[in-house]
Amino acid sequence: MARTLNVDEFLDLLRSLLQISALTEAGVLVGCLLLAWAIVRLLRGAAVPPASIWFGKRIVDGVMFPVLALALAFGAKLALAGVVKAAVFKLALPMLLSLVVIRLSVRVLSATFPTTPWVRVVERSISWLAWLAVVLWVTGVLPLLLDAMDDVHWKVGAAHLTLRDMLEGTLSAGVVMVLALWASAAIEKRLLHGTGNTLSMRKMVANIVRALLLFIGLLVALSAVGIDLTTLSVLGGAIGVGLGFGLQKIAANYISGFVVLAERSLRIGDIVKVDGFEGRISDIRTRYTVIRALSGRESIVPNEMLITQRVENVSLADTRLSVNSAVQVAYGTDVRALQLKLQAAIARVPRVLADPGPAVQLAEFAADGINLNLLFWVDDPENGQGNVRSEVNLAVLDLLTAEGIEIPFPQRVMHERVAAADKNNSRTAESQRTQRDAE
Numbered sequence: 534m535a536r537t538l539n540v541d542e543f544l545d546l547l548r549s550l551l552q553i554s555a556l557t558e559a560g561v562l563v564g565c566l567l568l569a570w571a572i573v574r575l576l577r578g579a580a581v582p583p584a585s586i587w588f589g590k591r592i593v594d595g596v597m598f599p600v601l602a603l604a605l606a607f608g609a610k611l612a613l614a615g616v617v618k619a620a621v622f623k624l625a626l627p628m629l630l631s632l633v634v635i636r637l638s639v640r641v642l643s644a645t646f647p648t649t650p651w652v653r654v655v656e657r658s659i660s661w662l663a664w665l666a667v668v669l670w671v672t673g674v675l676p677l678l679l680d681a682m683d684d685v686h687w688k689v690g691a692a693h694l695t696l697r698d699m700l701e702g703t704l705s706a707g708v709v710m711v712l713a714l715w716a717s718a719a720i721e722k723r724l725l726h727g728t729g730n731t732l733s734m735r736k737m738v739a740n741i742v743r744a745l746l747l748f749i750g751l752l753v754a755l756s757a758v759g760i761d762l763t764t765l766s767v768l769g770g771a772i773g774v775g776l777g778f779g780l781q782k783i784a785a786n787y788i789s790g791f792v793v794l795a796e797r798s799l800r801i802g803d804i805v806k807v808d809g810f811e812g813r814i815s816d817i818r819t820r821y822t823v824i825r826a827l828s829g830r831e832s833i834v835p836n837e838m839l840i841t842q843r844v845e846n847v848s849l850a851d852t853r854l855s856v857n858s859a860v861q862v863a864y865g866t867d868v869r870a871l872q873l874k875l876q877a878a879i880a881r882v883p884r885v886l887a888d889p890g891p892a893v894q895l896a897e898f899a900a901d902g903i904n905l906n907l908l909f910w911v912d913d914p915e916n917g918q919g920n921v922r923s924e925v926n927l928a929v930l931d932l933l934t935a936e937g938i939e940i941p942f943p944q945r946v947m948h949e950r951v952a953a954a955d956k957n958n959s960r961t962a963e964s965q966r967t968q969r970d971a972e
Contacts, residue, residue, distance in 0.1 A: 549618055549619075549620035550620050550621065550624075552618075552620070554617035554618060554620070555620050555621050557613075557616075557617055558613065558617060558619070558620060558621035558622055559621050561609045561613065562606060562609070562621055562622065562625050564609075565602060565605035565606045565609055566602055568601075568605055569598055569601035569602040569605055570593065570598065572601055573588060573593075573595070573597050573598045573601060576588070576597070586640040586641060586644055586715065586718075586719075589636075589640065594636070595636065595640065596633070596636045596637050596640055598636075599629055599632040599633045599636050600633055602629050602632075603626065603629040603630060603632075603633055606622060606625055606626060606629055607626060609622070610622040610626065623671075624671060627666075627667045627670050627671060628667055631663040631664060631666065631667045632663075634659070634663050635659060635660050635663050637711060637715075638655075638656070638659045638707075638711050639656045639659065639660075641711050641714050641715045641718065642655060642656060642711075642714070643656075644715075644718050679697055682695060682696040682697035682700060683695050683696075683697050706753075709750050709753045710747075710750050710751070712750070713746045713747055713749065713750030714747070714750075716746055717742060717743035717746045717747065720742050720743075720746075721742070721743060740790070740791070740794070740818075740819045741791075744819070782835075782837070783820065785837045786819075786820045786821065786835045786836045786837045787819050787820055787836070789835075789836035789837045789839065789840045790817065790818065790819045790820060790821075790822075790836040791819070792836075792840060793817060793822070793836055793839055793840065794817060798846070799814060799817070799822070799839060799844065799846060800814065801814050801815070801816065801817060802814060802915070803846055803847070804846070804847035804854075804914045804915055805824065805844055805845060805846050805847065806844070806845040806847070807824065807832075807834050807838065807839065807842070807844050807845075808834070808838065808842065810824060810826065810832045810834075811826065811845075812824040812825050812826035812827065812830075812831075812832065813825050813826075813827075813915050815831070817836075818836075819836075820835070820836060821833050821834060821835050821836060822834045822836055822839060827915075827916075827917045847914055852912050852913070852914065853886065853889075853910050853911070853912045854910065854911055854912075854914040854918070855908060855909075855910055856908075856909055856910070856911060856918050856921060856922055856925075857906060857907060857908050857909075858906075858907040858922050858925055858926055858929075859896070859904060859905065859906055859907065860904075860905050860907060860926075860929055860933075860940070861899065861901065861902040861903065861904050861905070861940060861941060862902055862903050862905065862933070862938055862939070862940065862941070863902050863903075863938070863939040863940070863941040864902060864903060864941075866903065866938055866939075868895055868903060868905070871893075871905075871936070871938065872893040872905075874932055874936070875891075875893045875905070875907065875929060875932060876890065876891050876892065876893055878928045878929060878931070878932045879891040879893075879907060879909050879925050879928060879929070881928065882909075882921065882924045882925050882928055883924075884911050884913065884916070884921045884924070885909045885910070885911065885921070885925065886909070886910040886911060886912055889910050890909075891907070891908060891909035891910075892907075892908045892909075893905055893906070893907055893908075894906045894908065900943075900944070901941045901942070901943050901944050902940075902941040907925060907929065909925060
C-alpha cells in the first residue's frame with residue numbers, strides 16, 4: 534500500500550522543537566557531545582599518528598567521536614522517553630548516523646588511497662548523499678521514495694529484483710567494501726610497522742591479506758545486491774579466457790610480484806639497476822616495483838621485467854660497494870712513497886671504510902705520465918657514489934698540491950720535414966756566400 538506524505542507529523546515535529554522540553558533535550562545532547570569528546574581525548578592521548586582512522590587529527594574528525602556521540606545520544610533518548618517528547622533527538626540521531634557514515638568512508642578511503650585524485654570526488658559525493666538522506670528522512674519523503682522504488686521491478690533469471698533492492702544492496706555492498714578496505718589497511722599497517730630484513734616478506738603477506746579480504750568483501754557485496762554466486766562459474770570461465778589472451782601481461786605482473794617477494798631476491802631498500810636505470814627500491818606492489826634514483830626520479834618497473842630480465846642488485850648479499858677513481862702523476866715521482874700517502878688521505882674521508890681499506894695501484898705508463906687507480910669501499914651506496922668520489926678526489930688534489938707533485942699536461946713532440954728542393958737551394962745559397970767571403 535502506497536504511503537502519502539504526512540504533513541501533520543512534520544508540523545508536529547516543528548512545534549515540538551519550540552517547546553520548553555526541547556531545551557532539556559538540547560542540553561542533554563550537548564552533554565553527550567562533550568562527554569564523547571572527553572572520552573575520545575582520553576583514549577587518544579598526546580601522540581597520535583596523523584593518518585589515524587579512529588581519532589583523526591582534531592579528535593572530532595575521526596570515526597570514534599561520532600560513534601560515541603551516537604551511542605550516548607541514543608541512550609539519552611531511551612532514558613528520556615517517559616519524561617519528554619523526543620524532538621531534538623529525532624533530528625540529532627539521523628545526523629549523527631550520517632556523520633558516522635561520512636567519517637568512516639572518508640577516513641578509510643583517504644588512508645587506503647592517499648594520493649588518488651578521484652578520492653576527493655567520492656568523499657564529496659558520499660557527504661552530499663548522506664546529508665540528503667537525512668533531510669529526506671526528517672521531512673518524511675524518504676519512505677515515500679522507497680515505496681515508489683518497490684513498484685519498479687524486473688526479473689533476472691529466477692530472481693525478482695526491485696529498484697529498492699538494488700539501492701539497498703548497493704549501499705550494503707559499499708559498507709562491506711569500506712569495512713574490507715579498513716581491515717586490510719589496519720592489517721597492512723601492523724605488518725609493515727618497523728623495518729628489517731623481513732620487510733619484503735611482510736609486504737607480501739600484507740598484499741595477500743588485502744587481496745583475500747577484498748575478494749571476500751566482493752562476494753558479500755554481490756550477495757547483498759542480489760546476484761546469485763552460483764552464476765559466477767560462467768563469469769570465472771570468461772575471466773580465465775580473458776587472462777589467457779588480453780590480460781596475460783597483467784596476470785604475469787601480479788604473479789611475478791609475489792614471486793619476487795617470496796624469493797627475497799629483491800627487497801625494499803636494495804640498490805638495483807634495471808634496464809639502465811639505477812636506484813633504490815622504495816616499494817614493491819603486486820603489479821609493479823617503484824625504484825627511486827638519487828636524483829629524485831622514480832621508475833615504475835613491471836614485476837615481470839624483474840623476473841625475465843637481468844637485474845643488478847648492489848646490496849643483495851653485502852651492502853659494501855667498491856668505488857674507483859683515477860689520477861695521473863708526472864714521470865720521476867716516487868710512486869711507492871706516494872701510494873702510502875694517498876691511501877692515508879683517502880682513508881680520512883668520512884664515508885670511506887677502513888676495512889677493506891683504500892688501495893692505490895699503478896695502472897699503466899701513459900704517454901704523459903703515470904696513471905694511478907684509486908680504490909675504496911663504502912657501505913651506504915644509497916647515499917650516492919658521485920659525492921664520495923668527489924670528496925676523495927679533493928683529498929687527493931690537496932695532497933698532491935701540498936707535496937708539490939705535478940699532474941702533467943698532455944705533451945707532444947713535433948718534427949718539421951723539409952722538402953729536397955728547399956735543401957738544394959739552401960746548399961747553393963751557402964756556396965755563394967762562401968765564394969764571396971773568399972774574394
